[in-house]
Amino acid sequence: MKIITKYLLTKYLRYFLIILFSLEIFFIGFDYLQNIDRIPESANLELLYLAYNGFFILTITLPLSIVFAWIVTLTFLIKENTLISFYSLGVSKKAVIFPIILFSIALTFILMYLQTTNLAYASEQKKKILENNYFVSEKANIFLKYNNYFVYFQKLYPLEKKAENIKILKLEDGQLIQITLAKFAYYQNDRWYVPNAKIISKPKNIDWERSKLHISHEKFLYTLEGFQPKIISNIYKSSTEYSITDAISTLVLFNKQGLNTDKIRAILYTKIFIPFMVIPLLILFFAYSSISGRFFKAGQFISISILVTLGVWGLFFFFQKIATANLVIPELSLFLPLFILFMYSFIMFKKRIS
Numbered sequence: 001m002k003i004i005t006k007y008l009l010t011k012y013l014r015y016f017l018i019i020l021f022s023l024e025i026f027f028i029g030f031d032y033l034q035n036i037d038r039i040p041e042s043a044n045l046e047l048l049y050l051a052y053n054g055f056f057i058l059t060i061t062l063p064l065s066i067v068f069a070w071i072v073t074l075t076f077l078i079k080e081n082t083l084i085s086f087y088s089l090g091v092s093k094k095a096v097i098f099p100i101i102l103f104s105i106a107l108t109f110i111l112m113y114l115q116t117t118n119l120a121y122a123s124e125q126k127k128k129i130l131e132n133n134y135f136v137s138e139k140a141n142i143f144l145k146y147n148n149y150f151v152y153f154q155k156l157y158p159l160e161k162k163a164e165n166i167k168i169l170k171l172e173d174g175q176l177i178q179i180t181l182a183k184f185a186y187y188q189n190d191r192w193y194v195p196n197a198k199i200i201s202k203p204k205n206i207d208w209e210r211s212k213l214h215i216s217h218e219k220f221l222y223t224l225e226g227f228q229p230k231i232i233s234n235i236y237k238s239s240t241e242y243s244i245t246d247a248i249s250t251l252v253l254f255n256k257q258g259l260n261t262d263k264i265r266a267i268l269y270t271k272i273f274i275p276f277m278v279i280p281l282l283i284l285f286f287a288y289s290s291i292s293g294r295f296f297k298a299g300q301f302i303s304i305s306i307l308v309t310l311g312v313w314g315l316f317f318f319f320q321k322i323a324t325a326n327l328v329i330p331e332l333s334l335f336l337p338l339f340i341l342f343m344y345s346f347i348m349f350k351k352r353i354s
Contacts, residue, residue: 004091005099011076012100016069023061028054038130049129052122055114062111064313066104066278071285071305073100079293087291093353097286101279108275112244115271120243145257146227148172161187166194168223177202180223191225194218227253242267266323266330274316277338280345281309287345287352312341 031053032039039049077083086096114120128134142153154165163185170178182197201214228249242250247268254261285305290296319337323330 002095004086004089004095008073008096009099009103012069012073012103015072016065019068019072020061020065023065024054024057027057027061031057035130040129040132045129045134048134049126052126052129055119056122056126059111059115062107063275063278064309066107067281067285067309068306070100070104070282071302071309074286074289075298075302078290078296079298081293084291084293093286097283097353101282104278104282105276108278111275112272116244118243120246120271121241124241146224146253147257149224151224151227163187163192168194172204175202175204177204180221187228190228191222192227193220193222195220197221242271244268244271247271260326262326262329263324266320266334269323269330269334270320273338274320274334277312277316277341280341281312283345283349283353284308287348 028050032050039046074083077086083096087093125134140155142151142156144151148171150169150171152167152169153163156163164183166180166182166185168180169176170180179200180194180197181200182194184196185192185194187193197218199216199218201216203212203214228246242264247264251261251264251268254264289301316334316337319328319333322328323333327333
């Protein structure tokens with residue numbers, strides 16, 4: 001690693017950590033004081049609440065800290081005439097901005113990885129603690145369609161991957177041909193295992209004199225392959241909280257069932273692509289910054305940069321809401337603004353940096 005690159009990353013990382021921890025402590029503290037009367041009087045639950053809240057806030061503060069740290073670093077480099085010293089030594093503008101961009105991309109990928117874990121449901125867990133339902137995971141009276149089946153669960157335990165008092169109705173050509181009844185079912189190896197199942201079958205062609213119901217008992221059978229408990233739970237409550245892996249599984253399931261996928265696609269785009277909006281902002285602030293500190297108005301630059309950052313973040317937050325509400329297709333409300341932002345930053349990069 002070159003000395004100048006190491007210097008830039010060290011300076012940037014210092015500001016990034018200071019800003020990130022400051023924002024985290026501020027938002028966590030503010031939220032804690034707001035809800036202190038609703039948090040159960042339990043040290044364990046209080047710590048869990050703070051931990052879940054900290055990660056939920058991290059999804060907001062991390063992208064903001066990436067941009068804010070670059071604004072502060074850039075201001076320091078210009079005011080101290082460090083930037084112009086780099087240029088006089090033959091360092092190109094691309095050599096200054098690229099390490100920061102690569103570091104920001106790495107941080108964004110780390111955030112994306114965390115969004116594939118159960119930490120993606122931090123907001124949901126936080127709400128459950130406030131509602132005194134943290135240790136209650138069951139859902140009641142769930143009735144859903146899956147392929148040629150209608151499935152009823154009297155009780156579903158998503159965390160335990162278990163269901164009680166299930167009824168599976170199989171349809172063929174619009175007719176009910178089979179009913180499976182069982183007291184318990186367990187989800188393992190991407191399918192539901194049903195012990196001691198009672199199967200009632202109806203003939204396809206009914207002859208009123210000879211047709212009869214066929215009743216059999218299966219000691220052990222499996223069915224509903226790929227019908228994941230977490231997906232069932234989220235569909236049942238129309239949740240907007242999905243991990244990336246669960247959102248992809250739900251998208252595949254919805255496509256197979258011919259259901260509307262706008263909401264799931266909006267959630268996926270928000271978690272995978274929208275965090276990268278920080279990259280064009282880094283480029284644009286660098287492109288519009290001054291070289292020399294003599295004519296550089298630091299206060300004005302910082303104020304405008306922060307205002308633009310919050311404005312862009314607020315716009316994408318608004319676009320996400322209208323996309324998840326199925327008011328506008330996500331490709332139009334999320335991809336198009338992001339594409340325009342990237343294209344504009346690319347034009348300014350070619351014009352002012354490279």
